[in-house]
Amino acid sequence: MDIQAAHDVLTKHLKASGRQRATPERFAVLDAVLESQGHFDAESLYYRLVSNGVKVSKATVYNALDLLQECGLVSKYRFVDSTSRYEKAFGRPHHHHMICLECGDILEFVNEKLDRIQDEVCSEKNFKSQSSSLQIFGTCSRCKKKE
Amino acid sequence: MDIQAAHDVLTKHLKASGRQRATPERFAVLDAVLESQGHFDAESLYYRLVSNGVKVSKATVYNALDLLQECGLVSKYRFVDSTSRYEKAFGRPHHHHMICLECGDILEFVNEKLDRIQDEVCSEKNFKSQSSSLQIFGTCSRCKKKE
DNA sequence: CTCGGTGCAAATGCTTTGCAATGTC
DNA sequence: GACATTGCAAAGCATTTGCACCGAG
Numbered sequence: 001m002d003i004q005a006a007h008d009v010l011t012k013h014l015k016a017s018g019r020q021r022a023t024p025e026r027f028a029v030l031d032a033v034l035e036s037q038g039h040f041d042a043e044s045l046y047y048r049l050v051s052n053g054v055k056v057s058k059a060t061v062y063n064a065l066d067l068l069q070e071c072g073l074v075s076k077y078r079f080v081d082s083t084s085r086y087e088k089a090f091g092r093p094h095h096h097h098m099i100c101l102e103c104g105d106i107l108e109f110v111n112e113k114l115d116r117i118q119d120e121v122c123s124e125k126n127f128k129s130q131s132s133s134l135q136i137f138g139t140c141s142r143c144k145k146k147e
Numbered sequence: 148m149d150i151q152a153a154h155d156v157l158t159k160h161l162k163a164s165g166r167q168r169a170t171p172e173r174f175a176v177l178d179a180v181l182e183s184q185g186h187f188d189a190e191s192l193y194y195r196l197v198s199n200g201v202k203v204s205k206a207t208v209y210n211a212l213d214l215l216q217e218c219g220l221v222s223k224y225r226f227v228d229s230t231s232r233y234e235k236a237f238g239r240p241h242h243h244h245m246i247c248l249e250c251g252d253i254l255e256f257v258n259e260k261l262d263r264i265q266d267e268v269c270s271e272k273n274f275k276s277q278s279s280s281l282q283i284f285g286t287c288s289r290c291k292k293k294e
Numbered sequence: 295c296t297c298g299g300t301g302c303a304a305a306t307g308c309t310t311t312g313c314a315a316t317g318t319c
Numbered sequence: 320g321a322c323a324t325t326g327c328a329a330a331g332c333a334t335t336t337g338c339a340c341c342g343a344g
Contacts, residue, residue, distance in 0.1 A: 021298060021343050042333080057301045062334065078225035082309075082333060098274050109268055117261050118283060125254060126288035127245050134281040136265060141273035168318050168323055189309080204326045209309065229308060229334075 003034055006073060006090045013071035020067075028054045029064035033074055039085045039106060077133055079106070096133065100140035107140065150181055153220060153237045160218035167214075175201045176211035180221055186232045186253055224280060226253070243280065247287035254287065 010030055014020045032049050046061045065086055068074040075089045079099050094115060098107040114134065122129045157177055161167045179196050193208045212233055215221040222236045226246050241262060245254040261281065269276045 019298070023299060023343075025300070055301090058333095059302080059335075060300060063299080082229070084333080098269070098272065098276075100274075101277065107272060107274065109272065111264060111268055114261065114264050114268075117258060117264070118281075121256055121258055121261075122245070122283065122285070125245065125256065126291070127247075127254065127283065128286040128291055129245075129283050130248065130285040132281065132283040134265075134279065136269065136274065136276050136279040138269070138277040139275040144273070144275055166323070170318075170324060172325070202326090206310075206327080207325060210324080231308080 002091065003031065006030060006034055009071055009073055009090070010068070013067075025054075025056050025060050026064045026067060028056060029061055030068060030073065033065075033068060033086070033088050034090065036088055039077070039087045041083045041085055043083075045086070075131070075133075077135075079135065080137070094132075096135070098136045098138065098140070100143055101137055102139055102143040105140055105142075149238065150178065153177060153181055156218050156220060156237070157215070160214075172203050172207050173211045173214065175203060176208055177215060177220065180212075180215060180233070180235050181237065183235055186224070186234045188230045188232055190230075192233070222278070222280075224282075226282065227251075227284075241279075243282070245283045245285065245287070247290055248284055249286055249290040252287050252289075 007027060007030065010026065011022060014022050014026075028049060029045070032045055032052070032054075036045070036048075042058070042061055042065060045065070046056070046058050049056050049061065065074060065076070069076050069086075073088065073090050074086050077085045077087075077097070079085060079097070080101070093110050095108045095110045096114065098109065100106075118129065118132055121127075154174060154177065157173065158169060161169050161173075175196060176192070179192055179199070179201075183192070183195075189205070189208050189212060192212070193203070193205050196203050196208065212221060212223070216223050216233075220235065220237050221233050224232045224234075224244070226232060226244070227248070240257050242255045242257045243261065245256065247253075265276065265279055268274075
């Protein structure tokens with residue numbers, strides 16, 4: 001991915017706020033997010049940072065993830081359990097999720113018809129959409145076979 | 148609503164399991180759910196039960212809500228905060244949610260085109276859908292006006 | 295130099311759990 | 320009578336907070 005472009009998004013967002021500061025910790029979290037594949041939680045990102053020798057606290061990781069969500073660089077989801085899941089959103093198309101309740105696997109899918117209908121519904125209700133998340137819970141093909 | 152029909156669903160589910168028992172607490176929780184309007188959390192349902200003179204513990208309320216979700220009598224959602232939200236699902240059409248990030252208001256909407264596309268996607272991916280939840284986050288019409 | 299951000303540990307709040315008592319089947 | 324379920328309080332766990340220190344602007 002284009003790391004520099006992502007950094008620029010963050011830098012611009014921080015400047016635009018007028019008060020928020022560009023700290024090395026925030027960019028370190030961003031870099032770790034950019035390296036990530038798929039979904040992760042705050043804890044695992046924290047451990048990845050620490051094991052890479054980056055000195056950050058868990059609190060800062062949570063803070064930074066919220067910040068990155070605000071600039072659209074990460075997406076945050078709540079699926080079944082109590083843990084929030086994140087994924088990088090930079091340079092990725094808008095997509096949705098199918099969550100297998102048996103193996104916990106998460107499949108992504110893109111469907112532009114879905115997005116179009118969402119837009120329709122929003123304009124009908126005069127609702128300004130900022131983000132959306134469709135979660136389909138059920139059984140994935142692999143687990144279906146096993147039964 | 149048809150309270151008796153809902154009781155029957157629960158009774159049947161309990162019998163089908165072969166071991167789970169029909170306790171007065173479970174039916175009391177079900178009755179409270181049936182009386183509810185819109186979304187609620189476990190805590191508020193618990194207080195409603197207690198103030199109606201029903202003797203239940205919070206643990207039992209959580210347990211019963213899970214059970215009712217299993218029989219499709221309630222739906223469980225996780226929106227923005229850490230609290231799980233529930234709503235009665237008995238005799239209600241499948242619907243989705245728009246969540247206003249400013250006032251916290253939750254609007255429901257039904258859209259059968261959306262449901263049809265979901266079915267399409269599931270059969271494409273050979274995924275067996277059990278439930279689904281589309282959440283659109285943004286700003287509701289009332290809050291838009293205020294700005 | 296100012297005040298926003300950080301690290302740490304403690305606090306918070308929702309939910310689950312352990313265990314003895316209870317009551318369904 | 321067996322054992323699933325209950326109530327209670329304590330434990331768990333993800334996340335937030337308070338506060339002294341640090342460092343970006």
